[in-house]
Amino acid sequence: MSQEHSGHGHGPANRGRKVLATAAPLFVREPDGEPRGGAVVLHDVFGVTEYAEEVCRALARDGRLAVSPYLYYERGGPAFDAGELAVARAHMDGLTADDLACDVAAALEYVQARTTGPILVVGFSMGGYLATWAAAHHEVAAAVAVSPSGVGAPPWPGVPPAxxxxxxxxxxxxxxxxxxxxxxxxxxxxxxTQAPGPPAAVEVVADAGHGFYRSGRPGHDPVATAEAWHRIHRFLRK
Structure with a gap:
């Protein structure tokens, strides 16, 4: 069921952007013509920011039906500014493993129902952990985790480390x-990655920090971001 979402509970206005209601509402970008595949974009601690939306747009330009679930939807689906990290982390800490599992599964089901092509899951920081979770619980074409959290210690109770x-x-x-x-x-x-199973790899982008991918925010490294996407596309072509 589609709906127009007039704005985030906090953060940039969402006027004119298409949002679909599932377990968590979805930001949706459709390609021109029939989709040749799908993508689920899982946001970092700051929520569905302009950057997460732009990743969806880029994937749609590549022919994919791209969605990003508002994982903070029970508090209005907010996106936070760079200076609001403590508030954003409080929202992240308030998430539960069961709800996140439902949100990721529902986003995948939405895309799977609308395309027969390959489906990609890509996530950033906390979303990178969730993309890794998806790789362990679902069969998709590929899962990409950029700067994943939860390595060595899980980000939420009741889930394993990445x-x-x-x-x-x-x-x-x-x-x-x-x-x-x-x-x-x-x-x-x-x-x-050495454990038996589908192909897996780790790519390290030299000199980049944790939030290097966050366009328009402190720590963003456009050269590192371009290199990261080059490596992602190379992996997807294999």
Whole structure:
């Protein structure tokens, strides 16, 4: 069921953007013509920001039906500014494993019902953890985790650390890490990719920090971001 969502509970207005209601409402971008595949974009701690929306737009330009679930929807689906990290983290900490599992599954079901092509899951930071969770619980064309959280210690009670999910993957998985990101243990993830299963790899972008991908925000590194997407597309072509 479609609806027009007039605005986030907090953050930039959403006027004129198409949102679909599932377990969590979805930001949706449709390609021109019949979709040749689908994508689920899982946001980081700051919510469905302009950056998350732009990733959906880019994937739609590539011919995919792209959606991003508002994982904070029970509080209005907000997006937070860079200076509101503490508030954003409080929203993240308030999420539950069961609700997140339903939200990710529902987003995948929405896309799967509307395309017969391959489906990609891509996530950033906390969304990178969820993309890794999806790789362990669903069969998709590929899951990509950029600067994933939850390595070494799970981000929420009741879920395993990210490296265990990588080891138990059911779908191809790629982790893209910043070389200067000291919050993610690349060695743990790399060891997990050696477990039997679909293809898996870790790519390290030299000198990039944790939030290098966040366009228009402190820490954004456009050169590192372009390199990360180059490596993502190379992995997807395999």
């Amino acid at each position: 490296e265990l999910l990588v080891a138990e993957r059911r779908s191809p998985w790629l982790g893209v890490l910043g070389g200067a990101d000291h919050t993610v243990d690349a060695d743990l993830l790399t060891m997990a």
